[in-house]
Amino acid sequence: MRIGFLDCFAGMSSSRFIGALASAGVPEQILQDAVDALDIGARLELMHVKRSNIATIKAYISFDISENGLNFSHDFLRSFQDEKVNNKQLLGTIQALISNASLPVKAKKLILETFQNLAEAQAKISGLPIEEISFHEIKALNTIVGVTVCCVACVWLKIDQWYVSPLNVGSGIKKDSKGFLPIPTPVTLELLGNEVLIYASGPQKELLTPTCAALLKALKTSYQPCPPILISRIGYGGGRMEYDNLPNFLRLCVGTTTKGKNTQSVIGEIVIVEAEFAKSSQDALIELQTHLYANGAKFVYTVPIYSVFNQMTDKVVIFCLPEHADEMRRFLFQRLKTAYVHWRIEKYENLIHYDENVNTPWGKIKVIVGQLLNNQIVSVVPDKTTCRSIAKAHDLSTVEIEETVKRLFFSGKS
Structure with a gap:
């Protein structure tokens, strides 16, 4: 099992993440190809800088600028510049840009999920529909480029599970287009959820951006302690400046779980689906279980049920991940002709x-x-x-x- 561990003692930004990914061995050409695939005049520069006397890679995103400023000949850029375009249209424009770009399919899915996470969190915090929110988090073009490059690099690394240390989110007050906000911002906290360890140390500024919080959510990052791993790559992504009391870089460790370890070692949620149906033959039960396993069931068993009227039925019990629960319930209703299906969500932990x-x-x-x-x-x-x-x-x-x-x-x- 391939593990990616993000050590966020100085928080996390997309530029530092890009630097750490490059430092950990993602080829520069892969990163440049991701930028070029967007075709919006963006450029990526990787610079070798020292932070706290540690050699790091600093990523810098810029754009081709003509005498009259940015070249907005591209449909996406014209929509992005147009103040009359509402935020729902803006999100749709970004989705169209990513969908039409020559990017890996898995990377596209990750990018789109990141921006959807960001939009939904902003809408919830604002108490407004997505089309009415002030979607200022993606009003910076380099945010779109940064997320794209990060996602393409993550897919290239083929990480099975991401882990992250307790997050240094920063402190203080920040100014945005609508006024002043506390750090961490409400959107950042909404994206992190209620099971993440956070703290504030170092300079009074935003150390964890909402964009990275949305990306961590899209990566299905685990905030549980990282299991023992054999480290094969280490990357250091440098920030823009030096801090007096904090090493301003993001450390990425890539490795594999110790040889022989069970790769399903997680704490998560499992859905248990149950249904009773007419007594069936042994062959029919085997066929039923075979189909359920083929469609995502983790464990299936059947038991005979004896009613008070001496009638016999069978009961099937299915354990599956939440994303497969709807398919399991639909199949049971269609295949078994049962009148009802019970299901519940439980926590589980594998050793x-x-x-x-x-x-x-x-x-x-x-x-x-x-x-x-x-x-x-x-x-x-x-x-x-x-x-x-x-x-x-x-x-x-x-x-x-x-x-x-x-x-x-x-x-x-x-």
Whole structure:
């Protein structure tokens, strides 16, 4: 499982993220191609600068400017400049620009989701429909270019799961086109949600932009502790200036989970869908389960139900991710002709599992270790076949061998 860990001790901006991605090995040509694909006269410059005596890459976005200013011959730029264009049209114009650009499909989806997140958060905070909000967060052209480059680079890295440290959001007051706002802004907090650890340290200014908060949400970033990883790449994205009391750069670590670990180790939500239907043959039940697994079910089982009238029915129970729940319910209604379907959302957590060898008086014995995302080890299971074989050879009980292996495992960790 490929992990991306963002260390946001100085917050996060799209320019620092681009610099960190480039520093971590994303080819400059990939980034330049993303800029060129927009075809709006934008330029990306990557500069090597030092921040707190650390070599970083600073990204700078500019635009081709004629004697009369920006060249607004492009339909998108004309719409962007036109003050009469309302914000719903502006969002639609951006969506059309991204949809028509020669960008990877996954990157397009990520970009569009980022701007949709931003619009929905602004609408909720303003208490207005999207078409009536003051969508000033995307009134800067470099915001659109920055998000595009970040998303293309993220897709190129092929990260399976993003993690982020507690976020330094900054503090103070900022001025925008509508007045003054506290830092972090209400839009930023709305995008982060209620399960994110934030704090303020360093200069009194905005360290985490709303755009990056929207991007983190689109990346399905986990704010749980990052699992143990083997780091393969490290990138440093430099900010515009040096701070007296804060290293102004974003650190990106890319790596993989330790060999042998279960890649499904997450805390999240699962939907449980249940339905009763007429008693079916074994072949029909197998066919039902096969179809459900093929369409996104994580786990399926059926049980017989006996009613008070001595009538027999079957009950199917499906565990699936939230994005597959609608399809599961629709299928059950159509296929089973049932009158009702029950469903509920529950929290779940999977252990991280990995193998480890323990040195014992009888040689090395493999154990399977179960670990929570906070690195706490909660189970150690010695290989039972090996333990039984050793117990038989030395006239000992299998339980005694297993307990000795566990004790030696934990003594080696202390």
